[in-house]
Amino acid sequence: MKKKIRYYRILWLKHDLPAGLSVFLVALPLCLGIALASGAPIYAGLLSGIIGGLLVSVISGSQLGVSGPAAGLTTLVAASIISLGDYKIFLLAVMVAGMFQIALGLFKLGVIANYFPSSVIKGMLAAIGIILISKQIPLAIGYNQPDFWSSGFLQLFSPKNFLGNVENFYLHSTRGVFIISAISLAVLLLLQQPFAKKLKVIPAPLLVVIIGIGFNFLFKEMSSSLALKPTQLVTIPANVFSSIVFPDFSKFFSNIEIWKDGIIIGLLATLETLLCVEAVDKLDTRNRITPVNRELIAQGIGNLTCGILGAIPITAVVVRGAANANAGGRTKLSAFTHGLFLLLAVLLVPFALNMIPYATLAAILLVTGFNLTKPRLYANMWRLGWKQFLPFLFTIIVILSTDLLIGVSIGLLISIYFIVQNNFKAEYKITKTLHHDVEEYLIHLNSNVTFLNKVKLRKALDQIPEYSILTIDGSHCNFVDYDILEIISEYHNKAHDRHIEVHLIGIEKVSVTDLH
Secondary structure: OHHHHHHHHHHHHHHHHHHHHHHHHHHHHHHHHHHHHHOOOHHHHHHHHHHHHHHHHHHOOOOOOOEEOOHHHHHHHHHHHHHHOOHHHHHHHHHHHHHHHHHHHHOOOHHHHHHOOHHHHHHHHHHHHHHHHHHHHHHHOOOOOOOOOOOOHHHHHOHHHHHHHHHOHHHHOOHHHHHHHHHHHHHHHHHOOHHHHHHOOOOHHHHHHHHHHHHHHHHHHOOOOOOOOHHHEOOOOOOHHHHOOOOOHHHOOOOHHHHHHHHHHHHHHHHHHHHHHHHHHHHOOOOOOOOHHHHHHHHHHHHHHHHHHOOOOOEEOHHHHHHHHHOOOOOOHHHHHHHHHHHHHHHHOHHHHOOOEHHHHHHHHHHHHHHHOOHHHHHHHHHOOHHHHHHHHHHHHHHHHOOHHHHHHHHHHHHHHHHHHHHHHHOEEEEEEEEOOEEEEEEEEOOEEOHHHHHHHHHHHHOOOOOOEEEEEOOOOOEEOHHHHHHHHHHHHHHHHHOOEEEEEOOOOOOOOOOO
16 A cells, blocks of 8 residues: 555656646636636636646546636636626526536436537537637737627627727727737747747746736836736735635526526536547547546536536636646646646735736637637638538537527537438439330338438339339338338339339338328
């Protein structure tokens, strides 16, 4: 036992401690930025990161996965907070999301992500990227009262949200923010280039935070008009836990929207988590596979705790997981360590966090949004053909026009349409031959023929001319739906009236009952 403890201590000191520190440096600015983008209190993002690190990592079966607030949920969280009208009520929706995920895990429904076409998922993430960019532009250009967002992307351009803010733009902005944002974006984009890999001594998000703090300090020392206003800096109370908002449990059953939003948040968080798990498992050099149902239970408990303690919802996050793997993390202790560092930062150095300009966080999220909706993604989807591109494109358009749930639903329907269309084409084949001046038709049924083929099969049978011979061959079928058997049997019974000779191979006739 002592040898085992010593082994894990050495493993932690040599691998998981430095990896945890690296993930902490990546997660800190993202926790702040995602809370900002979500329209939630800034501390809520840090609290989510702490819960993801200290609680979820212990319950999860993932060795390299790291949980925390995710950019993919910002749109949904922001819209939900606005629609519910009170952050305390929104926290109830987070609790519902957690309970929903726990139920999915207990009923072993972790395979749910496999039923969402990749084109729809990519479209959803691309739309989230566009919305994320649109929400951060006001902060990046120095507008310190960004009320540009209400429910849909098109609302950005309504007189209430856009024109009114433009009129007052110069009252709320400073030139210093332009400089900090431009430099931050330049550094982030530069460090994404292949040649800059050797320059990454510290994580890029942390580097731009340091740069932003440094420039603002320089502006102040010069007594320059470029200095940022207090409203353009992160504000975290010295005693953050005294300002935490808790859910209003008395409203739990008062509004159906709480449950609707909670289930949608839970579903999206589940999809993001399962996609992340798949991606991070591929980065594990030891080929360890995460048990997905246990992961959903862990995420559910994490989100239930987030709702109770006043934090925004969490998922497993690819950026953090990838940072963990690249930094040499070996076990879940690295994720736990990152959560511990976040907690210590909030407790011991909140004054340092309050020096961070919102502009640097906006720059980080602008790049995050761009990575979700790169032009190369659209080009790749186009090359895959209409059956992939149309669901992808319509998912984006509808999400931007309405909301995420409707957009994903429309994308799914379009994907299902193409599946049905392919099914029509694939499940039977008609050939025509001429023998002794008599037309002979062969309808060859393939492996599985379902009710989806009813309309087209009936149309094909109706087009068989009189005084011909028709053979329907189902000898190679694994399954023929009863509806199809009924259509064939009914046609066989009436074919003599049209002087058509029908032969059935491998198809058992069924009794046809008239409807009165």
